[in-house]
Amino acid sequence: MSSDDITIQYLKTMAATILLTSSIINSILGIVGLTFNIFVFTRPTLRCQPCSFYFLSSTFFNFFVILIIIPTRILSNIYDINPTDYNDNYCKIERYLFYSTRTIPCWLIALATIDRFLHSSSNSSFREMSSLKIAKLATGCTSLFVFIVYSHMIVYYGIHDKTDRFGQISSQCSGAPGIYSTFLSIWQMIFYSVIPSSTMLVFGSLTIKNVRGRCQTIPRAAEKNRSNRRTDFQLLRMLTVQVLVIIVCTLPVSIYRAYMAITINDMKNELRLAQEELASQIVLSLTYFAHSTSFYMYTLSGTIFRKALMKLFER
Template sequence: MSKEVSEIEIVTDAVSYYGLIIVLAFGTFGCICNFITFTASQLRKNPCAFYFLGSTLFDLLSMTFGVSTRFAADHFDSNLHSSDRVYCKLRAYLVSTIPLVSMYLVLLSSFDRCMSSSVSVRFRSFSQMKIAYRATAIAIVVSLLSCSHILYSYDLRPVCATMPGPYAMFDGIFLVVWLGIIPHGLMLTFGFTTVMNIRQTKRRTAVHWQTVGIAVFSATQSIERKKNIQLIIMMLGQTGLSSLLILTRMTSYAYYILKPRATGYQRLVDKSLMSFTIILYYTNFAKSFYMYTLTSHLFRSIFMERIKSCFQTIFGQ
């Protein structure tokens, strides 16, 4: 048994060490590429692209702060989390708040695509830049306020932890529901509604074609329609994979918080499972560029145009 325990510890440490490095490296590179793409003139005035740009910023903050502080604690023997009260509270607050902002911006992108694909003119009017600015500000404020209880509950006990007893259960349920079930449940709902809206629009277009016998679309309308479809595909891919990764982590976290404290071999297995799901959790904030690249021709073409433009500017060609 001791040999098996030793092997599990070695594998867990290796996966945690290299996994976090890979996530941080690929995630940082992907976020930089997202910034390059979403600041292009073709997307600068699109509400959905604005939400994607905002979520990229908070993805980068989530990874650089969350991964680096966890890496320091797990592999460089940093004891700030168990010796500095201010750091304990601030880290616990930020590792919940920053990812929450990112998730709610992705949620807003799914809401925007749902509204923009509606057959109702009134609903389509919600897809505007001025609404995107206000909704982003509201999402940030709500995230900051909703997690403020963490600043009170977390303290050195003697290591950094929340208050024991019923509040520990509340904290676990809060993270699972507020950071997991609610945003991703709404994402999937808006995504499903968007698909239904697209099908309804296609049926109405087909009926109109049969009735009138001809359909005339300007070049601008055609380009804008293709752009919206590509953004919808990006949104569906982002929300689907995000829901899978985050809900996997939240389910594991709920199991860890609510189950009786394990000892011995079972405790080691639980630690290994938590380390693996932590990597999955931060993978969620590193994946967006690669998901957009795989799912959208529009994103790939704009990204390549921006890269070519950067090289031409640098080399003066």
């Protein structure tokens, strides 16, 4: 066995190990943390806050990622159990749901940053737009929008014959051959990472600017108003930490997809393919931490969240 063969085998083993280890860790973190998220965000102190509603809604979609997508990924990539390779309709529905449901939580957190901007604005008309009713409407419309954005996958995804470097033909669930693979990579990069992350950064910066302006202009208020401002500040801090986690976890996969789109027509040997597979497993595993760690970020950054959690344990 040549040194390249040994390296290739080592890279493949590392990729499988990273996939299995990260999937187990994310599953445990996600099941425990997301369950507590539901209990905490439905408590009286938080459930009437529009920002909390976005957190709660994203939790339900993250549950789908943890309980459905990750186990399916393990069965497919490690144990080679993939029903999508044998049923065309199942292939279309599974990939469509997997792509769209992973994207929606990122958009909901982006909506939460917009809500904090509106809530902290000195313009009373903007502040009135930060309400639970609008949060529910925005969540429904955004979820529908994302499902529509990925609806092309129902048409162009299916079971297609692929030829490997040895000339062997196999049927796989994939996008239509040709330019569609490049299009989907760019599409996913834009809607899963670029737009939500850009929205978070822009409105997060504007919110901080609003908060600093109000701190300088608003006189000393009554105890109730100070309590409300403390709640707003805690929610803003929780949101800021969650935004940073999402950006850090989703940006590498966007860079990887851009690289794959650029090099799609390059002739690649088996060593390079193994290296790309390892890189793919690393960046994809990283994205799942954006879906499984919100509870722990909220606990570390939000006093109001910790207090609600302690009251939950006391009960």
